[in-house]
Amino acid sequence: MALNKPYTDIPGTTIFDADMSRKxxxxxxxxxxxxxAENRERFKADERAYLDEWRMTEDQKQAVxxxxxxxxxxxxxxxxxxxxxxxxxxxxFQFAAATMTGMSQQEYAEMMLSGGRSPEGNRRMGENxxx
Amino acid sequence: xxxxxxxxxxxxxPAIGAAIDLxxxxxxxxxxxxxxxxxxxxxIAEQKxxxxxxxxxxxxxxxxxxxxxxxxxxxxxxxxxxxxxxxxRPVPAVxxxxxxxxxxxxxxxxxxxxxTVVNTMDVDHGLTVPLSLMFGQPEAWPCRVIPFAVxxxxxxxxxxxxxxxxxxxxxxxxxxxxxxxxxxxWGTGGMSHQLQGPxxxxxxxxxxxxxxxxxxxxxxxxSRIPHIDYVREAGSEGIELVMWLIMRGALNERVNELHRFxxxxxxxxxxxxxxxxxS
Numbered sequence: 115m116a117l118n119k120p121y122t123d124i125p126g127t128t129i130f131d132a133d134m135s136r137k138x139x140x141x142x143x144x145x146x147x148x149x150x151a152e153n154r155e156r157f158k159a160d161e162r163a164y165l166d167e168w169r170m171t172e173d174q175k176q177a178v179x180x181x182x183x184x185x186x187x188x189x190x191x192x193x194x195x196x197x198x199x200x201x202x203x204x205x206x207f208q209f210a211a212a213t214m215t216g217m218s219q220q221e222y223a224e225m226m227l228s229g230g231r232s233p234e235g236n237r238r239m240g241e242n243x244x245x
Numbered sequence: 246x247x248x249x250x251x252x253x254x255x256x257x258x259p260a261i262g263a264a265i266d267l268x269x270x271x272x273x274x275x276x277x278x279x280x281x282x283x284x285x286x287x288x289i290a291e292q293k294x295x296x297x298x299x300x301x302x303x304x305x306x307x308x309x310x311x312x313x314x315x316x317x318x319x320x321x322x323x324x325x326x327x328x329x330x331x332x333x334r335p336v337p338a339v340x341x342x343x344x345x346x347x348x349x350x351x352x353x354x355x356x357x358x359x360x361t362v363v364n365t366m367d368v369d370h371g372l373t374v375p376l377s378l379m380f381g382q383p384e385a386w387p388c389r390v391i392p393f394a395v396x397x398x399x400x401x402x403x404x405x406x407x408x409x410x411x412x413x414x415x416x417x418x419x420x421x422x423x424x425x426x427x428x429x430x431w432g433t434g435g436m437s438h439q440l441q442g443p444x445x446x447x448x449x450x451x452x453x454x455x456x457x458x459x460x461x462x463x464x465x466x467x468s469r470i471p472h473i474d475y476v477r478e479a480g481s482e483g484i485e486l487v488m489w490l491i492m493r494g495a496l497n498e499r500v501n502e503l504h505r506f507x508x509x510x511x512x513x514x515x516x517x518x519x520x521x522x523x524s
Contacts, residue, residue, distance in 0.1 A: 124444070126444030126445075127439065128481075131400040131401075132400070142305070145305070183441075192398060194304040194305040194398055195305045195309075197329070201329060201330025201331045207440060207512055208260070210440075211445040211513050214441060222445075230515070231447045231448065232447075232449075233449045236444055
């Protein structure tokens, strides 16, 4: 029996379940390695070479090099693991979140200051043409 | 005997920790957030808890995908702040309470909650930001802390119901510890927020306000909210709110709400904070 996934109709949201965890295992473990200062230095010195030490897919490596967080998530990355990448880059969670929404960081920050993204029209795919 | 005197709930947004560490608390963006904790700092200075049982989630700091415990209790005598990618927070090491932690583990496991015992673990912003919010920036934390990590990273997290009942078992455990200790239980994380994907930035003030209301008067009903409702209504990371139910389950059925604070935004997140006392 397939896993029960009641959450697949939520727009713009990927739930990090067992399938995603398997898919992203090596990507996420690479992220964990960036918690050590010496690894961050080696990564920054030659990102490609450092990534090649990990059993990640070429797609995953490209997504990291391009800092394409939505793509990393679709390839099994979990946001709390991916946070090690943007933290190593000296960037904030708000910066990373903004890049995933297609907004500039300033537009995103203003949306948050005015109360955040409303749940109205964002609960299910197909509402308000959000799908 | 040890006794649980109060429960505290608070968000644990990492940017709040950064604002404290970088001396930005008086800036116009941050001042309203910290003002919500003025009462709390004074209150806890008077309460002088001996031990805080601190429920939080590890954000892929101590636990990689090598091991994903659903409920993990820290039984060590000391826990160091984790390096989450930008160096460890400049906060004191956390002093544990191995005797009480081991007593709790033995008691709740025999009460059918199968905890993972952790003897070596660094603690991340999920645990240290609440300490900073409540105690400011002391040279050393003024009490012992038992870290209790709940998995909310890998789906499925434990249900709200399971968390609430675990809180009740925790109460039974603490009540039977011989030493005379003033124990507080803290539940952290939340409130509504989503950190990932095109829906990032989701905030649901109506959901949050209802959660805060029901936490006091209808905790039993609140504990029955299914996981999907949190995700749909409060964002993929809003599921952290189940951890507040462990705190609530450890208190009396009737509680007094001493303090409530709600603020949007702190970075990507709605900040919620309450102090509850057994009545």
